[in-house]
Structures are given as C-alpha cells and as structure tokens.
Amino acid sequence: MANTGSRPTLSDVATRAGVSKSLVSLVMRDEPGPSAETRQRVLTAADELGYHPDSRARLLRSGRSRLLGVVFGIQHAFHVDLVTALYSAARDSGYELALSAVTPDRDEAEATASLLADRCEALIMCGPVTPATGLARLATRLPTVVLARDARGADVIRTADAEGLHQAVDHLTGLGHRRIAHIDGGRAPGAAERRRGYRDAMAAHGLGDHVQVVGGGLTEEEGATAARALVRQRTPPTAITVFNDRSATGVLDVLARAGRKVPEDISVVGYDDSNLARLAHVDLTTVAQDVTTMTKLAVARAVDRIDGAEVTRRAQIVPPHLVIRSTTGPAPA
Amino acid sequence: MANTGSRPTLSDVATRAGVSKSLVSLVMRDEPGPSAETRQRVLTAADELGYHPDSRARLLRSGRSRLLGVVFGIQHAFHVDLVTALYSAARDSGYELALSAVTPDRDEAEATASLLADRCEALIMCGPVTPATGLARLATRLPTVVLARDARGADVIRTADAEGLHQAVDHLTGLGHRRIAHIDGGRAPGAAERRRGYRDAMAAHGLGDHVQVVGGGLTEEEGATAARALVRQRTPPTAITVFNDRSATGVLDVLARAGRKVPEDISVVGYDDSNLARLAHVDLTTVAQDVTTMTKLAVARAVDRIDGAEVTRRAQIVPPHLVIRSTTGPAPA
DNA sequence: CAGCAAACCTGGAACGTTCCATAAGCGCAT
DNA sequence: ATGCGCTTATGGAACGTTCCAGGTTTGCTG
Numbered sequence: 001m002a003n004t005g006s007r008p009t010l011s012d013v014a015t016r017a018g019v020s021k022s023l024v025s026l027v028m029r030d031e032p033g034p035s036a037e038t039r040q041r042v043l044t045a046a047d048e049l050g051y052h053p054d055s056r057a058r059l060l061r062s063g064r065s066r067l068l069g070v071v072f073g074i075q076h077a078f079h080v081d082l083v084t085a086l087y088s089a090a091r092d093s094g095y096e097l098a099l100s101a102v103t104p105d106r107d108e109a110e111a112t113a114s115l116l117a118d119r120c121e122a123l124i125m126c127g128p129v130t131p132a133t134g135l136a137r138l139a140t141r142l143p144t145v146v147l148a149r150d151a152r153g154a155d156v157i158r159t160a161d162a163e164g165l166h167q168a169v170d171h172l173t174g175l176g177h178r179r180i181a182h183i184d185g186g187r188a189p190g191a192a193e194r195r196r197g198y199r200d201a202m203a204a205h206g207l208g209d210h211v212q213v214v215g216g217g218l219t220e221e222e223g224a225t226a227a228r229a230l231v232r233q234r235t236p237p238t239a240i241t242v243f244n245d246r247s248a249t250g251v252l253d254v255l256a257r258a259g260r261k262v263p264e265d266i267s268v269v270g271y272d273d274s275n276l277a278r279l280a281h282v283d284l285t286t287v288a289q290d291v292t293t294m295t296k297l298a299v300a301r302a303v304d305r306i307d308g309a310e311v312t313r314r315a316q317i318v319p320p321h322l323v324i325r326s327t328t329g330p331a332p333a
Numbered sequence: 334m335a336n337t338g339s340r341p342t343l344s345d346v347a348t349r350a351g352v353s354k355s356l357v358s359l360v361m362r363d364e365p366g367p368s369a370e371t372r373q374r375v376l377t378a379a380d381e382l383g384y385h386p387d388s389r390a391r392l393l394r395s396g397r398s399r400l401l402g403v404v405f406g407i408q409h410a411f412h413v414d415l416v417t418a419l420y421s422a423a424r425d426s427g428y429e430l431a432l433s434a435v436t437p438d439r440d441e442a443e444a445t446a447s448l449l450a451d452r453c454e455a456l457i458m459c460g461p462v463t464p465a466t467g468l469a470r471l472a473t474r475l476p477t478v479v480l481a482r483d484a485r486g487a488d489v490i491r492t493a494d495a496e497g498l499h500q501a502v503d504h505l506t507g508l509g510h511r512r513i514a515h516i517d518g519g520r521a522p523g524a525a526e527r528r529r530g531y532r533d534a535m536a537a538h539g540l541g542d543h544v545q546v547v548g549g550g551l552t553e554e555e556g557a558t559a560a561r562a563l564v565r566q567r568t569p570p571t572a573i574t575v576f577n578d579r580s581a582t583g584v585l586d587v588l589a590r591a592g593r594k595v596p597e598d599i600s601v602v603g604y605d606d607s608n609l610a611r612l613a614h615v616d617l618t619t620v621a622q623d624v625t626t627m628t629k630l631a632v633a634r635a636v637d638r639i640d641g642a643e644v645t646r647r648a649q650i651v652p653p654h655l656v657i658r659s660t661t662g663p664a665p666a
Numbered sequence: 667c668a669g670c671a672a673a674c675c676t677g678g679a680a681c682g683t684t685c686c687a688t689a690a691g692c693g694c695a696t
Numbered sequence: 697a698t699g700c701g702c703t704t705a706t707g708g709a710a711c712g713t714t715c716c717a718g719g720t721t722t723g724c725t726g
Contacts, residue, residue, distance in 0.1 A: 009682055020706050025684060035704065050474070055450040056389040056398075057682035060711050065389075074416060075608065080407050084436040096447060099432040103417040114429060117388045141383070220613045253614035275408065280553045281586035282614070342712055353676045358714060368674065390712035393681050669725085676719070681712105689706070696699080 008049040017045035028053055059119065067098050068302055069115035071108060072126040074101035077246060077274035078289070079126045082147060085295040086124065093299050095121075112138065122302035127189045143305030145298045148289065149189030155305065156315040157298045161190050162197030164287035164320035168241045168269040169201035171285075171322055176331035177239040177267060178207055183216040183226040183251065185243030194271065198241060216243055223250030231258045238266055238331045245270040245277040245286055252282065252327070263329030273323050285328040290318045341382040350378035361386055392452065400431050401635055402453035404444045404461065407434035410579060410607035411622070412459045415480060418628040419457065426632050428454075449475065455635035460522045476638030478631045481622065482522030488638065489648040490631045494523050495530030497620035497653035501574045501602045502534035504618075504655055509664035510572040510600060511540055516549040516559040516584065518576030527604065531574060545570065549580055556583030564591045571599055571664045578603040578610040578619055585615065585660070596662030606656050618661040623651050 010028075014021045019038060026033045027042040034042070045051075059065040068090055072079040083099065090097050098120050100111040108130055115123060122143035128135065132151040138144045145155045165182075172180050182198040185191030195213060202211045216226040223242060230236055231254065242248040248270035252262060260266050270277050273288030297316050304311060347357045352371060359366045360375040367375070378384075392398040401423055405412040416432065423430050431453050433444040441463055448456060455476035461468065465484040471477045478488045498515075505513050515531040518524030528546060535544045549559040556575060563569055564587065575581040581603035585595060593599050603610050606621030630649050637644060 010684095011682085021682090022684085022707075023705060026705090029684085033704065038704080052449060054393070054452060054682055056393045056452055057711090058684075060387070060389050060393055060713085061682080061684040063684095063711070074407075074413050080413075083407055083434060087434065087436055087439050099434060101416060101420065101432065103420055106420050116385060119387060119389055224613055249612055249614045253612075253616075256614070279582055279586075280557055281582045281589070283586075344712080354712090355676060355678095355714085356674090359675090362714085366674065371674080387712055390681090391714075393683085394712080394714040396681075396714095667726105671724085672722085674719100674721080676717105678716095680715080683711085685710080686708095687706100689704100691704085692702085694700090696697100 007054075008051045009054070010051075012049055013042065013046045013051050016049060017042045065119050065121055066095050067118065067120045068095050068299065069098045069100060069112075069118065069120035069123045070126065071100050071102065071111045071115065071123065071128065074103055076127070077276045078148070078244070078272040081272075081274055081291050082126050082295060085291045086299065089292075089295040089299040092296075093303050095299065095303070116142065121306045124298050124302060129189070143302055145302050145305075147294065147298045150193070150315070154314070155301050155311070157294050157301065158190070158315070158317060159289040159294070159320045160317045161193040161320070162200065164271065164289075164322075165194050165197030165241060166201040166204075167320065167322040168271075168287055169198060169205065171324065171328065172239045172241075172267060172269065172331075173205045173207070175239075175267065175328065178331070179210050179212075179235065179237040180207065180239045180241065181212040181214060181230055181237035183214050183223060183230075183240060183242045183247060185247070186215060186217045186222075188218045188243065191243055194243060210237075212237065216247055218244055218247055220246055220250030220253070223247030224254045225250075227251040227254035228258075231255070231260065236266070239269070239328070240266065241269045241271075243271060245272045245274045245282075245284060248284055248286070249276060249282055252284070262327050265332055267328040267331075269322075269328060277323075277325070283326045285325045286323055287320050288323045289320050293318050340387075341384045342387070343384075345382055346375065346379045346384050349382060350375045398452050398454055399428050400451065400453045401428050401632065402431045402433060402448035402451065402456045403459065404433050404435065404441060404448065404456065405459040407436055409460070410609045411481070411577070411605040414605075414607055414624050415459050415628060418624045419632065422625075422628040422632040425629075426636050428632065428636070445471065454639045457631050457635060462522065476635055478635050478638075480627065480631045483526065483648070487647070488634050488644070490627050490634065491523070491648070491650060492622040492627070492653045493650045494526040494653070495533065497604065497622075497655075498527050498530030498574060499534040499537075500653065500655040501604075501620055502531060502538065504657065504661065505572045505574075505600060505602065505664075506538045506540070508572075508600065508661065511664070512543050512545075512568065512570040513540065513572045513574065514545040514547060514563055514570035516547050516556060516563075516573060516575045516580060518580070519548060519550045519555075521551045521576065524576055527576060543570075549576055551577055551580055553579060553583030553586070556580030557587045558583075560584040560587035561591075564588070564593065569599070572602070572661070573599065574602045574604075576604060578605045578607045578615075578617060581617055581619070582609060582615055585617070595660050598665055600661040600664075602655075602661060610656070610658070616659040618658045619656055620653050621656045622653050626651050 010021045010024050014024045024042050027039050072083050100115045102108050102111050124145045127148040135151050136153040147157050184195050214226040216222045242251055270284045270286035273286045277284040277286040343354045343357050347354045357375050360372050405416050433448045435441050435444050457478045460481045468484050469486040480490050517528050547559040549555045575584055603617045603619035606619045610617040610619040
C-alpha cells in the first residue's frame, strides 16, 4: 500500500495518520464524522506528505465534476469580459470553469469537443457561431446554455439588443441628430436584432426617411470599410451606431484620418462596453451589456439544468444600458 | 453490467458488439490487435450508442493526461496572443491545453491551484507575478515553464528584452531623435531588463545625458500619468519608448489630448506587438516578441521535462524584432 | 500429425477516489 | 446486566478505464 516514487494518495495519508482511507476522505471533504482531534492528525499527515486529492479519481467515483465548460473566443474583447464574470458567478455557485478557447486556428467544434471529453456537467457557449440546430443537438447530450445570442430551441441568456439600439438612437436624437446611420454586423450573432432595433427607433422618432443601414461586420476592418463609404456620401450622417465596439474603433480611425472630429463633426456609438471601449484612447459611447447579470443567469440556468429543475422560460433577456463617453455630442449646426 | 440512464461505457459498447471490454478499449485507442472486421463492428456499436470515452477514467488508469496547464492573464492582450499560439504548439506535440485564467478577482495562486488538482503533466506560466522562489517551489511538484519573464532557478523562455529596446532606440536615433524618454513598467516582469536595454542603447549612441526614465506600469492609466508628466516638461522628449502596448495607448491618448501630433511632434514605440498595437486606430510602432517561437520552445521544454530528458540551458532567449508602423517618424526640426 | 508461431481475443487486477453498510466504544436509562 | 442511541471509525464495493498475462484459434512447418 505504501506508495513509492510518485504522488501520495489517500492510503499513504491514512497509514501515516494511522487511520482508514475512508476517514481521510471524510476529512479531506470536510464532512462531519471525524473528531476534531483525528481531523487535525490527518490534516498534518496530509500536509507533511504534500498530499493533494486527485480530482479525476474523485469525480470518476462521485460521478460529478462540478465543472462548467465554457467555449469563448479568446480574441473577442467582449467574451473576455464574459469569462471574467463567469469565474465569479461559478465560484458563487460552487462550480469551477473549464475554459476552451476558439482561436483563428481552433474552431468552435474543436473547442466544444475537447470539453465534452472532459465530462463537464454543462456547457456555456459565448456567442457561438454554430447554427441553432447544432446547439440543440449538443443540448441533448449535455445541458447547454447559449450566452449573448439567440437560438431557437436552446437555453438562451442574452441582451435585449433592439432595446439597446433604441437607447442609442434616443440619446442621439436627444442631442439633435437626425441623419443617423447604422453599420451592422452582417450575419453575426445579434446583428439582425440590433438592425431591427435601429429601424424601429428611427421610425419611432419620425426619422424613417433617414434610415441608412450599411453592411459591416465584427472586425475593425469591416467597420473601417463601411465608414469610408459613409464619409464619401454627399450628405454624410451626423451620427453612426455601430454593431460592436471593435468595429467602432475601425470607424473612429477612418473618421480621424478623414479629418472628421468626433464628436464635434460626427458622433459614434458602439456596442458591448468591452474593455476596448473603456480604453482612455478610445473612450467610446456604447451600449453596455449587463455582463454580471447575464453570467449569473447563465450559471444559474446551467446549474438548474444539472439539478434537473423545471425550466419555464428558456430565453432570458437582460436589458442593456447606454454608457455615455466622449464619442457622442450635439449634432453640428 | 448494462447501463441504465446515463452515458454509455466501454462495457455497454462491448456487450452490444459482442466482444470484451479490452477489445473495445483497443479499438478506441487505435491500437494494433483487433481485426479490421471487429474494429468496424465495435466502431458502429460505439456510434449507435453515442459512446464517448471518459477522459478522467482513462487518465486515472493510464496515469497520463497529455494535458499542459496554462496560467495566463485573460485581460492581457499579449497573453491572449501567447495562448493562441500555445494551442497550435501543443497540438503539434500531441498535447492538450488546460487553461486557467487570472482575472481581477482570481489571482495567480488560485489559477495555479486549480490546475494542480487537474493533474496536468506540466505547467506553463505566462508572465507570472509569483516571485522566483515560489515558481521554483512549484517546479519541484511539477515541470514548470516560465514564459515571457525571467526567473532564477526555473525553466524560462523569454525575449531578449534589452535587445528589443536597443532596436527601438536605434530606430529612433536613425530618425534623428536625441531626447528619447522611457516610460517603464515598474516591477512588472521584464521591466528591469527593458529599462537596462534602454539605458545601454542611449549610452551606446552617446546620448547618456538624455536618458530619462519615468515610472509607469502596465495599464493605460499608468502610461497616461507618465505621459502627462513628460508633456509638462520645459523641453519634452521628441520620442518615447514605452514598457508595453497597453501603456502606450494611454500615452497616445494623452498626447492627442495635449494637441501633440504623432509622429510629427513626437514618436512613440510600444512593446509586444499585441493585438492592441495592430488596431487600425492605434497602428503602433512596437517591439514584437516572437510568439510562435517562444510558445514552440515552451511546449518543447515542458514535454522534455515530462519525458525526463536532459536539459542543458534552462533559460532560452528569443530575439525580438521591431515592427514599424505609424507612430514613429523623423524628429521635429 | 505434433509442434509452434502469429493473429486475435479475453478476464481480471489495477488506478485513487467516494459511498454504503456496519462495527466498536461509550454513556445512560432501564 | 441489558439494551439503546450516539459518535466515531472501518472495510470493501463501486466508478470507467488501461494494462498484463494469458487463452483460442488458425495455418504452416517438419
């Protein structure tokens, strides 16, 4: 039973403390049973041996891992914010996170597969690109929560994106803007609803005639391209709402190079309130998604599913709020 | 033996295919032995049951996980680049990555501890803040590679930081600059050597009298504070080298607000060539660390240690190279 | 046709935990 | 004394794999 060479096990601690494996196990897990005195003896024995429980064996036996798998785009500023908040939310619920990143040469399928093998108890997908049917299939294998995007037939936690654009447009009209354009996110998650929100808000302000949607995307480059098109127009807009912060920085760059002062000549509103927007150098007015609430809900939903709880509303929609920084100002006269 | 309810196991597949557990195990691992026909039969049985091997049980038995633990700062643009490259490097060596992020409310110790429990075979620490002694202690438990920083007594893969600042200063003097200041990284990993590189390079160019080091840090805010101090000087520098890209964006912001044109009035050089520097809106001249090489070396070293190979030089130092973008230009007349 | 290797397959013992049923010790009321 | 209940401790069976030491076939050689 004595272990030569490699790491110490429960039995090593047990023999050293002169008790049984089971007793050590109880102490390690802080379960009631062992007396204070024995507990102490076991603890010091474990310490002297440098014992650390083997989580794999532990979970193999217990059938539980208390592990939530998270798929996220590591290059994606907003996902980084989500993961940061997920760590706190998970901790509060007594779970750990297993991260699996999507990178330029590691796609979502690969990231997901590696988590499946790890026996996570549930999956949280940050703004996945996998189609809804694929996500639904996944959900049959494992509780799956889709975060920050919509997907029929899945558990969804997302922002009321249309509402976000309403707030942006309200803010801009309040500043006197009328020619407000929208650079959209193409087929990216959330793009359709943000576009719709923009249109509705414009209509609500009686600015239906000024609606202008320009094809964009989620990268700086795509934002920049769209911005160049807008700048070249005969009567360019005095304000632009952009699909996300990243794309918005591309827009800001084009405006600066074209000699348009922000916000004096033109106002810009981003989306996400990612780290990017908060950079002093960018200081972007943006629609903030409520990351704290969203991640709490996501973890709660995952845990509910794990526990087999009843789930009534599959989609939970969190209101956004506008964060006003320095890229929006009164419409030029 | 038949499994009710939860996920199928080896034995389930075995009974369905009418063979033994062991045989199925061989097929699953693609080991030689089973005939082509049986192999096929097992494979379809597994497929029909939706069988997926349990990696925990697998590694509990085999003692190996083929898992490299990675500790990194998720908010840290440069670490994100490292992780992205690490995924490729690990894949090439037949290993998987287990990520553990450091966030504002999850410190390095916590991130490290969670990996230890996971029985990774080695640890890769991206620019850790843990003191060298702590890292050395860690290394006694588990092969540990320190990436992108120096640490006595540990396996280290890092950039020749002094050399990087030499290149930056060479570039600037070549453009006619003489009053070149350095905003440093305080006690951050690498800061001391970059500072030294700057001093040496200035001296080598006979500019010892113009040496000016301003206390900074690794965030935008710290860069901004330092820049404000520089701008207020009677004869401000015509060029600034900054500890990292993130801090440099803070510097750029202050300069812009102070009405100093970059690079016409003043040049700025960052460090890391992180995503940040490449943003169209920033387009920062910067010292690029060779992420691909560094991560390859880090994985190779980790694998060597795991295999118990002889290690001769514990520190491996990778040369950086300057990436010239739009924040540097000729010294003003 | 015995003998033997090669090719294919199997049973059961690990791996380090947790879980369960049960035992030992002790105080106290009957 | 006996029985009861409480607290504390124990042994051994899982969990789903891999590994090892065989066991059957089969076909070929001498």
